[in-house]
Amino acid sequence: MRLSWLLAMFALSVQGATLYKVVKADGTVVYTDRPVAGAVPVALPSANTSQSLAPKQDAKPTTTPPKPGIHYNISIQSPAHEETIRNNLGEVNVSASIDPKGTGMFQLVLDGQVVSTKASPQFSLQGVPRGEHKIEVQLVGKSGKILASSPSRIFYLHQASVLNRSG
Structure with missing residues (x-):
């Protein structure tokens, strides 16, 4: 429960932030959200989103409702x-x-x-x-x-x- 909450908060905080790439002297690459000396901004692709479609409404029902029967x-x-x-x-x-x-x-x-x-x-x-x-x-x-x-x-x-x- 805590982990899912933490991930949700992280995703919301990163969504609008700028990401920077820094290459250190030893060749390791570090990504950060803080601009430091030698940092290059990284362009992130937009998030994949799609709109949900409303279900189609059939003109007539596929099944006929049961006839009310006599309950004995x-x-x-x-x-x-x-x-x-x-x-x-x-x-x-x-x-x-x-x-x-x-x-x-x-x-x-x-x-x-x-x-x-x-x-x-x-x-x-x-x-x-x-x-x-x-x-x-x-x-x-x-x-x-x-x-x-x-x-x-x-x-x-x-x-x-x-x-x-x-x-």
């Missing part, structure tokens, strides 16, 4: 986040809501895999194994593009163990 908001109503579901058959009901109402199909994603596609955001799963699972509901347009997606939600499926039977 999907939220999973059931099961609650980190809810424990107790079901020995592995049955899980998933319910979601969307605002505003969308046209398209709804996909249920369980642990990163699409497991069901329906016209409504109500799903009934069968045979889900015990343990932790992550779900997400997506709205898919006619072209197959995902238009909206709910935040991921985790639930736990608890099943009674055959090892803990009393009897």
Whole structure:
């Protein structure tokens, strides 16, 4: 920081000064900004400068602005986040809501895999194994593009163990 400031001050101080060339008795050449006996003024070329050009303005934009789309908001109503579901058959009901109402199909994603596609955001799963699972509901347009997606939600499926039977 100090060096750049020092160089800037030096450049400003030298800009308007006259430079002199002195050849000493031993043949060495010395340049100075002070006139001394035997000094010859040195003509310096003018500093290289150029003017910046304003950027060209195109008559029409190169890209078309995106059309304002509908922003859908999907939220999973059931099961609650980190809810424990107790079901020995592995049955899980998933319910979601969307605002505003969308046209398209709804996909249920369980642990990163699409497991069901329906016209409504109500799903009934069968045979889900015990343990932790992550779900997400997506709205898919006619072209197959995902238009909206709910935040991921985790639930736990608890099943009674055959090892803990009393009897």
